[in-house]
Amino acid sequence: MFSIIIPLYNKAHHITETIRSVLQQSYERFELIVVDNNSTDDGLNIVQQISDPRIGIYQEGNQGVSFARNKGVSLAKFNWICFLDADDSWEIDQLLNFKINIDQHANLAVFANNYKIIDQRGKERTCERNLLHYHHFIYTLPCFFKDYSELDMPVNMNSVCIHKNVFEQIGGFDVRLKNGEDTLFWMKLFLKNQVFISDYVGSTYNLKATNRSNALSAFSQELPVIKEFESVFLNEPVLHAHQSGFNAFIAKHLFVSVMANIKLGKLALARSFFFDKRLYYLPQKLTLIAAVMLCFTPLFISRWLLQVLQKNGLIH
Numbered sequence: 634m635f636s637i638i639i640p641l642y643n644k645a646h647h648i649t650e651t652i653r654s655v656l657q658q659s660y661e662r663f664e665l666i667v668v669d670n671n672s673t674d675d676g677l678n679i680v681q682q683i684s685d686p687r688i689g690i691y692q693e694g695n696q697g698v699s700f701a702r703n704k705g706v707s708l709a710k711f712n713w714i715c716f717l718d719a720d721d722s723w724e725i726d727q728l729l730n731f732k733i734n735i736d737q738h739a740n741l742a743v744f745a746n747n748y749k750i751i752d753q754r755g756k757e758r759t760c761e762r763n764l765l766h767y768h769h770f771i772y773t774l775p776c777f778f779k780d781y782s783e784l785d786m787p788v789n790m791n792s793v794c795i796h797k798n799v800f801e802q803i804g805g806f807d808v809r810l811k812n813g814e815d816t817l818f819w820m821k822l823f824l825k826n827q828v829f830i831s832d833y834v835g836s837t838y839n840l841k842a843t844n845r846s847n848a849l850s851a852f853s854q855e856l857p858v859i860k861e862f863e864s865v866f867l868n869e870p871v872l873h874a875h876q877s878g879f880n881a882f883i884a885k886h887l888f889v890s891v892m893a894n895i896k897l898g899k900l901a902l903a904r905s906f907f908f909d910k911r912l913y914y915l916p917q918k919l920t921l922i923a924a925v926m927l928c929f930t931p932l933f934i935s936r937w938l939l940q941v942l943q944k945n946g947l948i949h
Contacts, residue, residue: 637663637666638668648680656685698814731744809857859886862883904928
């Protein structure tokens with residue numbers, strides 16, 4: 634019933650636990666497709682040593698995570714598609730919960746469970762959601778931008794189950810983008826679909842994992858995906874009533890680059906973002922003020938202050 638796609642690139646330290654969390658699922662009708670992106674560590678060899686007929690392994694050149702996910706979907710023999718990153722994991726009833734909700738809501742084509750987050754400090758918490766934005770567990774687009782900018786993403790890569798037809802209608806993940814391609818995909822997904830999001834906490838998103846794709850250096854410049862967000866927004870009149878939420882959504886993406894540069898010690902580059910008026914739509918004004926303080930103090934003070942703010946959970 635389910636085809637599970639795992640893109641693999643240099644995740645030898647985590648892939649065993651990730652695959653084990655799939656093979657231990659209480660609902661057992663699935664296939665697991667691992668698409669290796671030319672790993673240079675021992676990750677591929679580790680997967681090859683796992684003996685289970687439900688696992689298929691495919692090797693591709695290092696063409697990026699979006700290509701790997703799209704390739705996995707093209708190889709899928711089942712209609713219900715799930716994704717799992719190679720350094721994250723599932724709880725034992727993730728698929729069973731999807732199956733129950735699919736059976737009960739035959740008119741829907743996108744399902745999600747709640748999820749946990751392990752931050753860079755190793756602290757675990759459950760995804761923060763605004764329950765006022767759900768009607769009988771059904772979530773629709775208008776609140777997407779607001780929720781993303783103020784709380785956590787309502788879904789993430791490990792928490793969704795999508796019918797293959799929906800994936801193909803969206804066009805898959807944009808292979809031109811190196812960052813933010815998943816958020817662009819969710820934006821398009823919510824634009825055209827109602828999503829059933831259950832309370833079951835079915836996966837763990839591990840931000841502390843080694844070799845995560847969101848390395849700081851990748852965020853030091855404005856991300857190309859922001860232009861894609863703006864293009865989709867401008868070309869969809871139904872979104873225009875949500876301009877304020879969208880402004881905050883863009884501001885949060887710009888703020889990620891501000892913080893990346895501060896952490897890298899590139900304070901001049903961080904300061905340059907404050908000339909962009911879009912940044913000032915960030916809802917977290919105290920966080921914005923803290924970033925200004927970090928940007929406009931000498932580097933040694935900035936680094937000390939950053940540690941203090943992070944230790945007290947005032948900035949991430």
